[in-house]
Amino acid sequence: MASVSIEGVKKRFGDVEVLHGVDIAIADGSFTVLVGPSGCGKSTLLRMLAGLEHISDGEIRIGNIRVNELQPKQRDIAMVFQNYALYPHMTVRENMAFSLMLAKLDAAAIEAKVGRAATILGLTDLLQRYPRQLSGGQRQRVAMGRAIVRDPQVFLFDEPLSNLDAKLRVAMRTEIKELHQRLSTTSIYVTHDQIEAMTMGDQVVVMKDGRIEQQGSPLALYDRPANLFVAGFIGSPSMNMLPGTLRRNAAGAEIELVDGARIAAPADSGGTDGQPVIFGTRPEHLALASGDAGIAVQVAVVEPTGADTFVACRHHGHDLAVVFHERHAFAPGSSIRLLPDVQRAHVFDAGSGLRLAA
Numbered sequence: 001m002a003s004v005s006i007e008g009v010k011k012r013f014g015d016v017e018v019l020h021g022v023d024i025a026i027a028d029g030s031f032t033v034l035v036g037p038s039g040c041g042k043s044t045l046l047r048m049l050a051g052l053e054h055i056s057d058g059e060i061r062i063g064n065i066r067v068n069e070l071q072p073k074q075r076d077i078a079m080v081f082q083n084y085a086l087y088p089h090m091t092v093r094e095n096m097a098f099s100l101m102l103a104k105l106d107a108a109a110i111e112a113k114v115g116r117a118a119t120i121l122g123l124t125d126l127l128q129r130y131p132r133q134l135s136g137g138q139r140q141r142v143a144m145g146r147a148i149v150r151d152p153q154v155f156l157f158d159e160p161l162s163n164l165d166a167k168l169r170v171a172m173r174t175e176i177k178e179l180h181q182r183l184s185t186t187s188i189y190v191t192h193d194q195i196e197a198m199t200m201g202d203q204v205v206v207m208k209d210g211r212i213e214q215q216g217s218p219l220a221l222y223d224r225p226a227n228l229f230v231a232g233f234i235g236s237p238s239m240n241m242l243p244g245t246l247r248r249n250a251a252g253a254e255i256e257l258v259d260g261a262r263i264a265a266p267a268d269s270g271g272t273d274g275q276p277v278i279f280g281t282r283p284e285h286l287a288l289a290s291g292d293a294g295i296a297v298q299v300a301v302v303e304p305t306g307a308d309t310f311v312a313c314r315h316h317g318h319d320l321a322v323v324f325h326e327r328h329a330f331a332p333g334s335s336i337r338l339l340p341d342v343q344r345a346h347v348f349d350a351g352s353g354l355r356l357a358a
Helices: 042-050 092-102 107-121 136-148 166-183 194-200 218-223 228-233
Strands: 004-013 016-026 031-035 057-062 077-080 154-158 186-191 203-208 211-216 240-249 252-257 262-264 276-281 286-288 295-304 309-315 318-324 335-340 346-349
Touching (some): 016 211, 042 077, 042 154, 107 136, 136 166, 203 218, 211 228, 228 276
Parallel strands (some): 031 186, 031 203
Antiparallel strands (some): 004 016, 203 211, 240 252, 240 276, 286 335, 295 309
């Protein structure tokens, strides 16, 4: 196992720079997730870690070793790909043993390593099958087994679950997390799915357009997003965003919405009087209000899920999502009022998108 240090890393394709000086510190034995929309540079960064892409500038260290100039096989890493990358003419056993055979390990050592990995991943009864005889989840397990047998310092996962159906993705998510807890090998995982990022990572790095928007624990990003992009990207359903104006007086601060309604601002909000802002609140942090309190909205769609009730609303042309833990049967088109949990709300500068904190 080893820590990974990414310092000032840039990537250029010709005159086009796609990574603009990325800095990430990854602790030994941790599970770090790189998440962001397609084209943000997360997979390019992972391929640079693996040695599959040249580093244009900056430095990558695995443990205490600078790896910029090292070939992939010299970096002591193992990579699990999106498309499994299994050899179709080899059995499961042969696929898992192939890299060990290239390293010229003796037959007994190979058998021991393959047997251990197969036991961990529940593949013992499938060792004589070929990839075409396996389900998608079983193929992904074989791909992980091929990585495990190498006993690397770092595991790299490049969107390994994107080809699986929704139910299997949830199951494999748990399996990969349990595998990490069992092996404690430093792991770096790339995905565009923020649910995977939130549920799997010790550290989450949110990327956009080749830059890091925010990094930290999943709950730190969820509870205190640094800007509008992170606030909207992390969380499902997404955070509600309402434009308004910050009003300050002797009693404190309020947000004046487009209809003139005023909502108390969180106690730690920064900003100046009259500043255009975006008021953000999570769907589960809205409650039904009584009387004239709160935000007046019109119900568009009601979606009961059993455990919760999801309600899509509109407020002067802006969509809001609400998650009630109680069951409600609102009629589409009806009006209700919503009261945000002020101390769990967020205020962002409308121009820069940055969080306004005192």
